[in-house]
Amino acid sequence: MKTFVYLFPPGLVLSLFIMSSLFGESVSGLLYLIILPWLLIAPLIGRKLESTTTTAVDRLVRGMAEAKPK
Numbered sequence: 800m801k802t803f804v805y806l807f808p809p810g811l812v813l814s815l816f817i818m819s820s821l822f823g824e825s826v827s828g829l830l831y832l833i834i835l836p837w838l839l840i841a842p843l844i845g846r847k848l849e850s851t852t853t854t855a856v857d858r859l860v861r862g863m864a865e866a867k868p869k
Contacts, residue, residue: 800852801845808841809834 812834 800848804844804848805841808837
């Protein structure tokens, strides 16, 4: 999931840039400006996803360890 967050948004913008270039459309520098926020946003989202997943797995394992078998 972390890799997806890092690669999908810039990859989407770059693929749109390449597709528009192939079809002869002019592309402004705006597409590059759309990628720039992801340099800050993607690591934040990736860290948050990782910490949330780790916390959820820890809680699950702790709950399974505390459960009494019948």
